[in-house]
Amino acid sequence: MLPPAxxxxxxxxxxxxxxTTLVKEDSVLSTGNSASLLGIINDNLFGIxxxxxxxxxxxSNVGVxxxxxxxxxxxILSLAYSGSYGDNASSHDFQVxxxxxxxxxxxYYSNRAFITSDVLGTYTTSAIHPTDSVWVSGIKxxxxxxxxxxxxxxxxxxxxxxxGVYTDNNTFIDYFKGIYVKDVSSPATGGGIxxxxxxxxxxxxxxxxxxxxxxxxxxxxxxxxxxxxxxxTNSGIxxxxxxxxxxxxxxxxxxxxxxxxxxxxxxxxxxxxxxxxSVNKAELVITIDNSTTGVYAAHxxxxxxxxxxxxxxxxxxxxxxxxxxxxxxQSNGAYSFLITRYVQQILTGARIDYGLFLVASGASANANRxxxxxxxxxxxxxxxxxxxxNINP
Numbered sequence: 262m263l264p265p266a267x268x269x270x271x272x273x274x275x276x277x278x279x280x281t282t283l284v285k286e287d288s289v290l291s292t293g294n295s296a297s298l299l300g301i302i303n304d305n306l307f308g309i310x311x312x313x314x315x316x317x318x319x320x321s322n323v324g325v326x327x328x329x330x331x332x333x334x335x336x337i338l339s340l341a342y343s344g345s346y347g348d349n350a351s352s353h354d355f356q357v358x359x360x361x362x363x364x365x366x367x368x369y370y371s372n373r374a375f376i377t378s379d380v381l382g383t384y385t386t387s388a389i390h391p392t393d394s395v396w397v398s399g400i401k402x403x404x405x406x407x408x409x410x411x412x413x414x415x416x417x418x419x420x421x422x423x424x425g426v427y428t429d430n431n432t433f434i435d436y437f438k439g440i441y442v443k444d445v446s447s448p449a450t451g452g453g454i455x456x457x458x459x460x461x462x463x464x465x466x467x468x469x470x471x472x473x474x475x476x477x478x479x480x481x482x483x484x485x486x487x488x489x490x491x492x493x494t495n496s497g498i499x500x501x502x503x504x505x506x507x508x509x510x511x512x513x514x515x516x517x518x519x520x521x522x523x524x525x526x527x528x529x530x531x532x533x534x535x536x537x538x539s540v541n542k543a544e545l546v547i548t549i550d551n552s553t554t555g556v557y558a559a560h561x562x563x564x565x566x567x568x569x570x571x572x573x574x575x576x577x578x579x580x581x582x583x584x585x586x587x588x589x590x591q592s593n594g595a596y597s598f599l600i601t602r603y604v605q606q607i608l609t610g611a612r613i614d615y616g617l618f619l620v621a622s623g624a625s626a627n628a629n630r631x632x633x634x635x636x637x638x639x640x641x642x643x644x645x646x647x648x649x650x651n652i653n654p
Contacts (some may be wrong), residue, residue, distance in 0.1 A: 270651045277532075277645040279636035281512045282523040283501045284618075288370035289518045291487040294626040296343050298487050298517065300353060300454040301444050306553060307515055307630050308496030312454050313443035315375050316485040317364055317434055318466055318478035325427050325476055333415030334469040338382065338408040338440070341461035342391035346628040347453030348556055350388045354446040355408055357382040359417070360439040364484045371489045371518045371625055377441045379417075382410035389455055405463045406455070408442075418468055418476075439484070440466075451556075454517075454628035459485055487625050489517040509637040511550055514563060515630040516621040522633070523568070525616040526607070526645065533608045537652035543604035544588075547619065548595045548641035553632040560629045562589050562622035565598045568615040577617075578602040589622065596633075604647065 298312035338357055358377035394401050417437065421427075426436045446452070457464065459480040466478040493499045498520070501507045512522040524545070532538055549559045565588075566574040579602045580587045588598040606612035621629065634641030 272649045272651060273647065275644045275646045277526060277647055278528045279643055279645065280505045280525040280527055281508045281635050281643065282503060282505045282525075283498060283508050283513055284521050284523050285502060286518040286521055286624075288372040289489075289625045290368065291371040291373070291489075291625045292367065292369045292485065294485065294487055295458075295623070296456040296626045297459050297485050298454050298456060298489075298626070298628060299355070299442055299444055300347070300452065300628075301446055301448060302347050302452040302454060302557075302628065303448045303450050304496070304557065304630070305450065306497040306632065307513070307519065308491060308493040308499070310454070310515075310517060310519065310628065311444070311490040312517055312628060313441065313488045314485055315360055315364060315439055315441045315488065316459055317439040317481040318437060319430050319481050320427060320433055321477040321479055323427060323429055327419050327470060327476070331415075331419050331470045333412040333419070334472065335412055336382070336410035336415060336469070337467045338410055338442075339463055339465050339467065340406045340408070340442075340457040340459070341463035342404045342406065342455065343458035343461075344456040345389065345391045345453055346456070346558070348451045349391065349453055351448060351452045352385065352387045352446055353389065353444050355384045355386075356380055356443055356445055357408060357410060358441040358443075359437075360441050362438060363435075364439055364486065369486045371487055373486060374488060375441065375486075379414060380411075381414050381440065382408055384408040389453070391455065403461075403463055406457070410466070415468060415470070456627075487517075489519075491517070491519055509635045511632055511638065512619075512635045512643070513630070513632055514560065514619055514621055516560070516624040516627050518624065519621075519630065521621075522619040523616050524619055524643070526614055529604070529607055529614060532649070538608045539650040539652055540601050540605040540608065541648040541650060542646070543599070543601045543648075544646040545598045545600055545643075546595055546646060547597070547643050548634045549591070550632040550634060550641060551594060557630060559591065559631040560621055560627075561591050563591075563596050563631065564589055564620050564622045565600070566618045566620060567603065568618060570613070570615060572615075574618055578606065604645075
C-alpha cells in the first residue's frame with residue numbers, strides 16, 4: 262500500500278549474527294509442583310539425571326487409636342501416576358526413607374536436601390505401567406505404583422498413639438516429618454523418569470493392622486519438594502559449557518535444573534548506525550534436531566527470558582504485552598518467539614543487550630530435554646527474522 266518511492270525504506274534480514282552458549286542451571290523452584298518426579302536416566306548426550314522427592318504425610322482422621330497391642334499386617338505407599346518420560350520398560354530400585362527435618366517453608370529449590378534416617382521400604386521393578394489399572398483387594402483402581410513398606414517399622418505409627426501425636430496434623434507432622442522417595446538403580450544406558458500426582462487421593466500410606474483394620478495417611482503436595490541431580494562427566498555435552506564456539510552447530514535445553522542456552526546478538530545495534538530503525542517484526546526461530554529425540558521427546562514448550570546487567574532474568578516486554586502471542590509452543594519441529602519490542606529497545610538505545618536465556622517451561626515438573634540448531638548450523642540454523650523500516654533513510 263506504500264507508494265513505490267517509499268519501498269526502498271523497508272528492510273528484511275534473517276542473517277543477524279547470533280552467539281549461543283551452553284550454561285548449567287543452578288536450581289529451579291521446586292515446591293507445589295503439578296508432578297513429583299522419580300527415576301534415573303542415563304543419556305549419552307545429557308549424562309545421568311536423577312529425580313527424587315520429599316513429601317509430608319497427613320492424617321485422614323484425627324484422634325485415631327490403634328488399641329493396646331496392634332499388629333501390623335502390611336504398610337503400602339501408593340503413588341498415583343500422572344505420566345512418564347523415557348523408557349517405561351527400564352528397571353527401577355526404589356527406596357523410601359523417613360525424613361528427620363521439618364519441611365516448613367513454602368519455597369524450596371531443587372538442590373535442597375533434607376536429613377533422612379530409617380529406610381522404611383524398598384521395591385524393585387523391571388518396568389512401570391503408568392496407564393494400567395491396578396487390582397487392590399478385588400477392586401479395580403486407577404493406575405498407581407505400590408511400594409511395600411517394612412511392617413516392622415509400624416511401631417513408628419503405633420507407639421505414639423497415647424501421646425497426643427494424632428490430635429491434629431501440625432502435631433503429627435512435628436513427630437513424623439515426612440518421607441523421601443528415590444531411585445538407586447544405575448542403568449548403563451536408557452532409563453526413565455516417572456511423574457506422580459500427590460494431590461490424588463490414591464497417593465497415600467495405608468497401614469493395615471489387626472486383620473481387617475486400616476488407617477490412611479494422605480500425602481501433602483503443598484509440602485512436596487522435587488530434588489534433582491545431574492552428572493555430565495561422560496556426557497556428549499560435557500565439554501561444551503561456557504564456550505560459544507562449541508555450540509555453533511547445536512545447543513541444548515534440559516528440564517530438572519539441567520542446562521539452558523544463552524542467546525546473544527553481538528552486532529544487532531549495527532543496524533541503527535545508518536539511521537533510525539522502526540522494527541515491524543522480530544521473530545526468533547529455533548529448530549529441533551529431530552535425530553536426537555526418539556524415546557526422549559523434545560519439550561512441548563520452551564521459554565525465553567531476558568538477562569540484566571547482574572545476570573538475573575526478567576520477563577521480556579513482548580511477554581508482558583501479550584503472553585498469548587509471545588510464543589514458545591512447539592510447532593512443526595520448531596519454537597518461535599516474537600521479540601519485536603525487545604529488539605526495538607536495543608536499537609533505540611533504551612536497553613543494553615545482555616542476552617537471552619532459552620529455558621524449559623515447567624522445568625521442575627517434567628524431565629524433557631531438547632537439542633536445537635545453533636547459530637551456524639547449515640540445516641537448522643537458529644535465526645532472527647527481522648522486518649524493519651528505515652526512518653528518514
